[in-house]
Amino acid sequence: MTATELATGAPALNSIIGHAMPDPYATDRLLPNRRSPSLADHVARLGPMPRTTPAQLAGLLQAAGLLGRGGAGFPTGRKVSAVAAAVISKRLPAVVVANCCEGDPTSLKDRVLVERSPHLVIDGALHAAEALGADRVVLAVHDDSPARFVLAAALAERPLTSCEVTVVEIPDRYIASEATALVRYLNSGDARPAGRLVPIWETGVGGRPTLVDNAETLAQLALIARFGPGWFGAVGTPAEPGTSLITIGGAVQRPGVVEVAHGTPLATVLGRAGAPSAGWALLGGLAGRWVDLSAIAGVGFSTAELAAAGGTRGVGSIIVLPPGGCVLGETARILRYHADAGARQCGPCMFGLPAIAADMTALGSGDRGALDRLRRRLPVINGRGGCGHPDGAVALAASALLVLSTRENGHLHQHLTGGGCQAQPVVVPLGGASAPRPGAPSRPAGSAIINSTGRLS
Amino acid sequence: MITRSRTEVTLRVDPIACRAHGLCAEEMPEAINLDEWGYPILPGGPLPPELVRRARAAAAACPVLALRLEQRRR
Numbered sequence: 001m002t003a004t005e006l007a008t009g010a011p012a013l014n015s016i017i018g019h020a021m022p023d024p025y026a027t028d029r030l031l032p033n034r035r036s037p038s039l040a041d042h043v044a045r046l047g048p049m050p051r052t053t054p055a056q057l058a059g060l061l062q063a064a065g066l067l068g069r070g071g072a073g074f075p076t077g078r079k080v081s082a083v084a085a086a087v088i089s090k091r092l093p094a095v096v097v098a099n100c101c102e103g104d105p106t107s108l109k110d111r112v113l114v115e116r117s118p119h120l121v122i123d124g125a126l127h128a129a130e131a132l133g134a135d136r137v138v139l140a141v142h143d144d145s146p147a148r149f150v151l152a153a154a155l156a157e158r159p160l161t162s163c164e165v166t167v168v169e170i171p172d173r174y175i176a177s178e179a180t181a182l183v184r185y186l187n188s189g190d191a192r193p194a195g196r197l198v199p200i201w202e203t204g205v206g207g208r209p210t211l212v213d214n215a216e217t218l219a220q221l222a223l224i225a226r227f228g229p230g231w232f233g234a235v236g237t238p239a240e241p242g243t244s245l246i247t248i249g250g251a252v253q254r255p256g257v258v259e260v261a262h263g264t265p266l267a268t269v270l271g272r273a274g275a276p277s278a279g280w281a282l283l284g285g286l287a288g289r290w291v292d293l294s295a296i297a298g299v300g301f302s303t304a305e306l307a308a309a310g311g312t313r314g315v316g317s318i319i320v321l322p323p324g325g326c327v328l329g330e331t332a333r334i335l336r337y338h339a340d341a342g343a344r345q346c347g348p349c350m351f352g353l354p355a356i357a358a359d360m361t362a363l364g365s366g367d368r369g370a371l372d373r374l375r376r377r378l379p380v381i382n383g384r385g386g387c388g389h390p391d392g393a394v395a396l397a398a399s400a401l402l403v404l405s406t407r408e409n410g411h412l413h414q415h416l417t418g419g420g421c422q423a424q425p426v427v428v429p430l431g432g433a434s435a436p437r438p439g440a441p442s443r444p445a446g447s448a449i450i451n452s453t454g455r456l457s
Numbered sequence: 458m459i460t461r462s463r464t465e466v467t468l469r470v471d472p473i474a475c476r477a478h479g480l481c482a483e484e485m486p487e488a489i490n491l492d493e494w495g496y497p498i499l500p501g502g503p504l505p506p507e508l509v510r511r512a513r514a515a516a517a518a519c520p521v522l523a524l525r526l527e528q529r530r531r
Contacts, residue, residue, distance in 0.1 A: 195472070197469075346475065346496075351496075352494070377493075384472060
């Protein structure tokens, strides 16, 4: 089926049932202007959800080109198809898990999304559940996060369905919301990754085929199911249609969460946030890459464009260092966080991450040998962990080394010769006591970027 | 005509089960190295057919059964 047929042929689309579609060119798709709208508000804004089948849903998602928004960017349509196939081959009902935990402390987008539009996330989870014939939906949130009340209140507004929907609190740790860790926690109370050998799409929660999708992914799914891939792709790039939620923090005048059409130049996104036009930024979260703001100004925000420019989409966060900020010091802090956050189940995590964290710290203190140790250790650790956590730390460290051996070579030299570094290496948020919390909405809607909210403190 | 083996055999370790006993590397030093913490670094890709028997012995030597042979038809 082509995208056009899907867009016009599916009985599900709201144009057919008479509800007006929202303007596809306005990128306030995910975040309505008012916080926590009621179910009545929500339905008035977007109309009711259509009904669907697994093939229809997978087809719509593939035509829309939706990529997962939890960090890995896996095509959502393929994931749905894999779970649908397992449901048939295993003859077991599926489970849908909406991952609303947002483990990466540089990102606020899912928290803001759940606070502003809980019903859209629930719509997506229930729609996927209906398509897959799932009888259980889990809305996974961090321990003590405000999202649990928002979601519980939203659920209370909804009529009962045959599907059991629960809000489950997950330990507030970076690694606990990795997909296999979520499934393992729901099965056994152990929130550590189960490893890459466990196919959760076949054998997940309760041994059943399980779809684990990020909150934003499910919200996008709910919009695609309502309005079709044609509407979804009215903005964005041909390679990556639609919009994304981005968190902007660090040394910017207006930090917060914005929704942007894919392909929007980073200069536009950063300019609206009041970021400096030069300096360094961490792109994609704690497993991200360092990029030079002046070099990436013209790059569009999309998975392919960011990767081609040496960045990464990751969790969609951009943390800007102030002028004179120290990539080395920040990276050492983040690597120590990664070492502490590890589940300590496999060698690369248990020994490799503390080793490279110590190396990066030592490099900052002028230990020349640390550079060789890092160059030797990073490729050895990469790809050998039980989950992707060590790989993320390695990618960040490698990105820092690249910066320090090229543009910031002079700054590295200062560190190595005891020349000192004046930077205060405390820009990238790492959770804990200084955990970022969503703040009040701070800006009116714009055309390319809208609905900034949530401050990174 | 060249005869090719029907299956590809690849060594895989379950990193979570592995406890760095190192017996696999003792059994198969020509293909398995240990990293500085004692965890095995495996050859990437399918094994040459003449090494498959030795790889089987290395997998059998693992006290926690973390090392396994994956066979795939090609």
